[in-house]
Amino acid sequence: MSKPTENPAEASEETELAEFEYALWHLGAAFSRWRRDCFAAVCDLNLSGTEASILHVIHMNNAPKGLMEISRLLHRDDLPNLQYGLKKLSQLKLIEKRGASRKTTHYVVSELGDSLVTAYKEKRRQTLLRLFRQMPHAPGGLETMVTTMHLMVGMYDQAGDMLLHKPE
Numbered sequence: 001m002s003k004p005t006e007n008p009a010e011a012s013e014e015t016e017l018a019e020f021e022y023a024l025w026h027l028g029a030a031f032s033r034w035r036r037d038c039f040a041a042v043c044d045l046n047l048s049g050t051e052a053s054i055l056h057v058i059h060m061n062n063a064p065k066g067l068m069e070i071s072r073l074l075h076r077d078d079l080p081n082l083q084y085g086l087k088k089l090s091q092l093k094l095i096e097k098r099g100a101s102r103k104t105t106h107y108v109v110s111e112l113g114d115s116l117v118t119a120y121k122e123k124r125r126q127t128l129l130r131l132f133r134q135m136p137h138a139p140g141g142l143e144t145m146v147t148t149m150h151l152m153v154g155m156y157d158q159a160g161d162m163l164l165h166k167p168e
Contacts, residue, residue: 064106
C-alpha cells in the first residue's frame with residue numbers, strides 16, 4: 001500500500017504542532033520541578049508537584065475547598081491521586097479537614113500551611129518574578145499569555161472529547 005501524498009504546507013503545520021507539543025511537555029515538567037524545588041527551598045517536607053498544587057489551591061482566596069472544587073480548579077479528573085495528596089497534606093498538618101460527611105467535607109490551610117505558602121510566594125517573588133521581568137513579553141503582556149493558555153486548555157479538552165465521542 002502506498003503512502004498518500006502529503007501536502008507540504010500541511011506537513012509543515014504538523015511539524016510545528018509537534019514541536020509546540022514537545023515544548024509544552026518541557027514546560028509542564030519544568031513547572032513541576034520548579035514547584036518541588038521551591039518548596040524544598042523553604043521546607044524539608046518533600047512535597048510533590050501535585051501536593052504543592054493542592055496546597056496552593058486550598059490556600060487560594062482563603063476559603064475552604066471541597067474535593068470537587070479542588071479537582072475543577074486544578075483541571076484534574078484523577079480523584080484518587082487528589083485524595084492521596086489531601087491525606088498527605090493532612091498528615092503533615094498543612095491542611096485541616098472540616099465537615100462530617102463526604103459531601104460536606106472541605107479543607108482549609110492550617111497555620112503551618114499558610115506560613116509555608118507565604119514562604120513559597122516570597123521565594124517565588126525573589127527568584128522567578130525577577131527572571132520573568134527580564135523576559136520579553138508577547139504583545140498584550142502576561143494577561144494575553146494567560147488567556148491564550150486557557151483557550152488552549154479548552155481546545156485540547158474539546159479535541160479529547162471528539163476522540164471519545166466520535167460518530168460511528
